[in-house]
Amino acid sequence: xxxxxxxxxxxxxSLFVSFFFYSASVYTSGTALTGVPNxxxxxxxxxxxxxxxxxxxxxxxxGLGGYMGPDLTNIVIDMxxxxxxxxxxxxxGTDRMPNFDLNSExxxxxVAYLEYAGAAGAYNPQKGRxxxxxxxxxxxx
Amino acid sequence: xxxxxxxxxxxxxxxxxxxIILGLMALGxxxxxxxxxxxxxxxxxxxxxxxxxxLRPVHVSLAVAWIFLxxxxxxxxxxxxxxxxxxxxPRAIKLHFWIFVITGIAILTAFSMGIFGGRExxxxxxxxxxxxxxxxxxxxxxxxxxxxxxxxPWPVYYWMWMTGIIFFLITFxxxxxxxxxxxxxxxxxxxxxxxxxxxxxxxxxxxxVYGTGMFVMERISGNxxxxxxxxxxxxxxxxxxxxxxxxxxxxxAVDSATWIRMLAYTVSMAELxxxxxxxxxxxxxLTPEQKHAHLQSYRFIFAxxxxxxxxxxxxxxxxxxxxxxxxxxxxxxxxxxxxTTIGINTMILMGSVFLITEEVAGLNFKGxxxxxxxxxxxxxNISLIVFLGSLMVAGSMExxxxxxxxxxxxxxxxxxxxxxxxxxxxxLVGLWMVVVSAIRLLTLDTTNQAExxxxxxx
Numbered sequence: 001x002x003x004x005x006x007x008x009x010x011x012x013x014s015l016f017v018s019f020f021f022y023s024a025s026v027y028t029s030g031t032a033l034t035g036v037p038n039x040x041x042x043x044x045x046x047x048x049x050x051x052x053x054x055x056x057x058x059x060x061x062x063g064l065g066g067y068m069g070p071d072l073t074n075i076v077i078d079m080x081x082x083x084x085x086x087x088x089x090x091x092x093g094t095d096r097m098p099n100f101d102l103n104s105e106x107x108x109x110x111v112a113y114l115e116y117a118g119a120a121g122a123y124n125p126q127k128g129r130x131x132x133x134x135x136x137x138x139x140x141x
Numbered sequence: 142x143x144x145x146x147x148x149x150x151x152x153x154x155x156x157x158x159x160x161i162i163l164g165l166m167a168l169g170x171x172x173x174x175x176x177x178x179x180x181x182x183x184x185x186x187x188x189x190x191x192x193x194x195x196l197r198p199v200h201v202s203l204a205v206a207w208i209f210l211x212x213x214x215x216x217x218x219x220x221x222x223x224x225x226x227x228x229x230x231p232r233a234i235k236l237h238f239w240i241f242v243i244t245g246i247a248i249l250t251a252f253s254m255g256i257f258g259g260r261e262x263x264x265x266x267x268x269x270x271x272x273x274x275x276x277x278x279x280x281x282x283x284x285x286x287x288x289x290x291x292x293x294p295w296p297v298y299y300w301m302w303m304t305g306i307i308f309f310l311i312t313f314x315x316x317x318x319x320x321x322x323x324x325x326x327x328x329x330x331x332x333x334x335x336x337x338x339x340x341x342x343x344x345x346x347x348x349x350v351y352g353t354g355m356f357v358m359e360r361i362s363g364n365x366x367x368x369x370x371x372x373x374x375x376x377x378x379x380x381x382x383x384x385x386x387x388x389x390x391x392x393x394a395v396d397s398a399t400w401i402r403m404l405a406y407t408v409s410m411a412e413l414x415x416x417x418x419x420x421x422x423x424x425x426x427l428t429p430e431q432k433h434a435h436l437q438s439y440r441f442i443f444a445x446x447x448x449x450x451x452x453x454x455x456x457x458x459x460x461x462x463x464x465x466x467x468x469x470x471x472x473x474x475x476x477x478x479x480x481t482t483i484g485i486n487t488m489i490l491m492g493s494v495f496l497i498t499e500e501v502a503g504l505n506f507k508g509x510x511x512x513x514x515x516x517x518x519x520x521x522n523i524s525l526i527v528f529l530g531s532l533m534v535a536g537s538m539e540x541x542x543x544x545x546x547x548x549x550x551x552x553x554x555x556x557x558x559x560x561x562x563x564x565x566x567x568x569l570v571g572l573w574m575v576v577v578s579a580i581r582l583l584t585l586d587t588t589n590q591a592e593x594x595x596x597x598x599x
Contacts, residue, residue, distance in 0.1 A: 005294045008294070008295065008300065008374070011374070011377075011378065012300065012304065015378070015381045015382070016307075018385070019311075019384075019385050022385050022386070023315075023337070023385075026333065026334070026337055027324075027330065027334060038326040038327055039325075039326050039327075039328065044325075044326065047325065048258075051257060051258055051259060051260065051264075052257055052258050053194075053257065054194045054195075054198065054257040054264055055194075056260070056261045056264070057193065057194035057197040057198060057261075057264070058193065058194060058197075060470055061328075061332070062328075062332045063469050063470040064261060064332060064335060064336065065261055066197060066261075067470070067471075067472065067475065068182055068193060069547075070547035071470060095185055095186070096185045098192060098194065116328065117328055120327075120328045120329055
């Protein structure tokens with residue numbers, strides 16, 4: 001166990017420790033919800049249903065998920081679509097999206113979840129403005 | 142006494158190979174599921190009862206299983222066979238193996254029955270994560286205590302392997318934080334952490350894979366300096382930082398501090414460039430004899446290098462915020478994910494599998510299995526060009542054209558995704574040829590032919 005070059009250990013340890021500080025900072029800063037309450041009971045149940053039916057295989061929320069169907073982040077808050085439109089898809093399915101045989105309460109929970117996702121979100125690529133040096137700034141309202 | 146000692150050695154000598162063989166089978170099944178999934182995506186009415194949302198998690202889980210099994214099997218194999226470090230608890234390797242198999246079967250059964258519950262990539266019911274976590278604890282301690290027997294300074298790959306294992310445990314826990322209400326009741330926090338944990342997951346397997354790659358390069362070249370060089374430790378440091386921040390440059394859509402993005406961007410590019418440079422320098426340092434002695438392994442590592450270069454270009458592009466804003470959530474992201482898992486990780490791991498194959502099979506490395514592996518390697522790489530190319534074009538169309546809506550966009554890219562699905566068949570054929578020949582060679586009975594292995598172990 002002699003000449004274990006100590007700088008290698010120091011390297012490992014310092015990176016290891018910084019990982020934890022860094023994580024704590026990511027968990028807490030910049031992730032607070034502004035202007036919207038935390039998930040309601042119904043939205044919370046909807047979130048679990050979203051996982052249990054693996055909606056994520058085909059849909060994205062905040063760009064996270066599969067690509068077969070559209071991103072759902074803003075669908076319920078979208079003026080042209082809205083809750084009834086979303087509920088119809090979830091209830092019936094289409095020839096590409098399965099019908100999950102959900103009861104009306106479950107459908108309502110899923111819609112509540114999608115509504116919350118959109119309301120909480122800053123995810124709206126259309127609102128991004130490109131700067132001349134290649135980064136993006138958001139217009140927040 | 143004498144007897145039990147040889148037994149322990151025998152267990153050590155082959156047990157890593159079982160992981161590798163299982164991993165190869167997982168890869169074979171993974172590409173099959175991928176191709177079925179792609180056809181289901183394009184022709185939703187085809188393939189009867191098979192459903193896309195079941196095929197996709199099966200495909201993804203098998204891909205993850207392949208990468209981890211091949212890396213784990215390599216570590217269990219290399220330490221006792223080439224580094225003279227007997228695994229501390231040989232029986233724990235068996236336990237590890239069987240817990241893995243049983244959990245794997247449970248997960249696949251759950252998916253096929255439509256039982257989900259987890260987040261993307263770990264979409265099975267979260268209770269099944271417990272045995273997976275346990276196997277990594279087992280593996281981690283076993284390897285740590287084995288490496289502690291090393292008298293000399295650790296080469297970079299020991300550091301990479303241990304870091305990969307530790308961070309797998311951390312990131313796997315992080316990916317389950319959504320089970321705690323503090324995280325899940327705030328969707329922004331939850332999404333951010335989910336992305337962060339995936340970044341670290343990829344970072345942890347990159348550590349395992351790069352470590353394996355460094356070992357293979359050392360073994361082929363016989364140059365022990367390589368794994369102690371400044372470049373090697375620079376790659377280690379960069380990969381470590383990328384493991385922390387790498388996710389951030391992918392998502393300009395979710396809030397994260399600007400400094401994190403800039404750091405992430407710089408570090409991931411430097412990481413890929415460093416990896417490319419190390420492989421390139423290694424390649425040019427080899428003598429024709431050295432290349433010839435491990436020809437198939439060499440070919441895979443070389444292919445990995447080419448894919449590193451190509452992925453580097455793509456990664457730089459998608460890291461430009463203005464580009465990312467549009468490319469994110471399109472098939473460009475899929476190209477990036479598949480390009481790195483197949484082009485870089487799978488090629489490096491195949492380099493490792495064939496290094497072992499060439500040494501285990503020794504003089505038996507000939508005949509149909511040898512040429513099958515070689516042709517398979519070419520078919521895979523050529524198909525991969527078409528495969529990624531069609532995704533890139535489809536993704537660019539999605540990203541940079543103004544579409545009326547999702548439906549118009551989907552119809553427009555369908556021909557390209559059809560090309561993608563058909564090139565997937567090429568990938569399937571190529572990889573199956575490689576997998577079948579590797580399994581064939583690894584299962585040859587070499588009991589009467591211990592010499593090549595021993596000679597190679599020197």
